C-alpha cells in the first residue's frame with residue numbers, strides 16, 4: 046500500500062490522547078497560560094463546579110486554536126475547528142492529490158460521502174437514505190424552498206427571528222411566482238402552535254422556521270415540533286426546519302422533530318470545515334420534495350434518449366464534483382464531538398448558560414432576549430444592551446480592544462454571545478464585565 050495512504054488510513058488518534066495547544070496572545074493571562082492545558086477555571090471552581098468536568102473541557106479546548114487567541118463567542122456565526130479536523134482535511138487533500146482520478150486514491154475518497162451520510166443519519170436521527178450532503182444550510186433551504194410548484198397566492202409561514210438565509214429565498218419566490226409570506230412571532234415566550242394556527246389558511250403550503258434562532262436563541266422544543274409536524278401533515282403542508290444552529294448546540298433528532306425537511310451545516314456548532322452541510326428529507330416525502338437543480342450523480346439511470354431515474358435516496362439532491370476532503374473533515378468533527386459526548390456537551394452548554402444568566406442578572410442595565418429556561422434556550426445567548434449602546438459599535442470595540450468575539454444580531458441593541466462547551470466561566474464573566482463597562 047502507498048505509504049501516504051497507509052498513514053491516512055491509520056489516523057485514528059483520539060482527541061484525549063493528543064498534546065494541548067498552548068494559549069497565545071493577549072488572552073493568555075485570562076486563559077491561565079501553562080496551567081492545566083491552558084485553562085484556568087478557578088472562578089468556576091470557587092462556585093463549586095465539577096472539576097472532573099472541567100478537566101475534559103480543558104483537554105478538548107486545548108485542541109481548538111481559536112480558543113487560545115481570543116474569547117471565542119462567535120460559534121453561532123462560524124465555529125472554530127479543532128486540530129484533528131484541520132489535520133484531517135489537510136491529510137485528505139494531500140492524499141487525494143497524489144492521483145485524484147487514480148483508483149488507488151479515488152476508491153478511498155469515494156467512501157467519504159456514503160460514510161458521512163450514514164454517520165450523520167445515525168447521530169442525528171435520520172436513515173442514511175434521508176441524508177443529502179450540502180455545502181451550507183442555505184443550500185438545503187433553497188433546495189426545499191424550490192421543491193414545490195408554487196402558484197400565485199400560495200403561502201409560506203416564516204417567523205420574525207429568521208436568518209436572511211430563510212428569508213431571501215421567499216422574497217425571490219414572492220417576486221417570481223407571487224407567493225405570499227406570512228410571519229409568526231417567535232420572540233421568547235410566545236406559543237408556537239398558537240402562532241402557526243393563527244396564520245394558517247387554505248393557501249398555506251409550507252412552514253419554514255428556525256430550529257434554534259440565531260437572533261434570540263429560542264429553540265423549538267422537540268415535543269412542540271412533533272405536534273406541529275402532525276398538524277401540518279394532516280393538512281398536506283410541508284414543514285421545514287432551518288437547523289443551522291441546531292446540531293452540536295442542542296440535542297437534535299430529525300425523526301423526533303417530526304418535520305419533513307431539516308437543513309443544517311457542519312461549520313458552526315459541529316466545529317467542522319467551512320462549506321459543509323446536510324439536508325435531511327423524510328423518506329416518505331422524497332418524491333414530493335422535487336428537484337430544481339440536478340446533474341451528474343442525482344440520477345440512478347439515464348440515457349441520451351430522454352430517459353432517467355433519480356436515486357431512490359436524498360442523495361438525489363446532490364450533484365457535480367464535491368469537496369470530499371471537507372466532507373471527511375466534517376466526519377472527523379462529528380467523531381470528535383461524539384468522543385467527548387453530545388449529551389455531555391449539551392449539559393455543559395446549559396450550565397454555562399445558567400452562569401451567563403446569573404452574570405447578566407447581577408449587572409444593572411443588561412437584560413436578555415433569549416428564553417431563560419431549558420429546553421427553550423440554547424448556547425445562542427442574546428443580550429439587550431442599554432439604550433444608547435449600539436451592538437455593532439460594541440462588537441467592534443470588544444474585538445479590537447478586549448479580544449472578545451461576539452456578534453451583533455438583528456436589532457441594533459442585540460448582542461449575541463455564542464456559548465459552546467469549550468468556553469469557560471471566566472470568559473463569560475470577562476465578556477459581561479467588558480460590556481457593562483462600555484454600556485451600562
Ligand SMILES: Cc1ncc(COP(=O)(O)O)c(C=O)c1O
Nearest residue numbers: 181182183208210259287289310
Ligand atoms: C439560523 C441560520 N440559518 C441559516 C444560516 C446560514 O448558514 P449557512 O452559512 O450554513 O448557509 C445561519 C448562519 O448564521 C443561521 O444562523
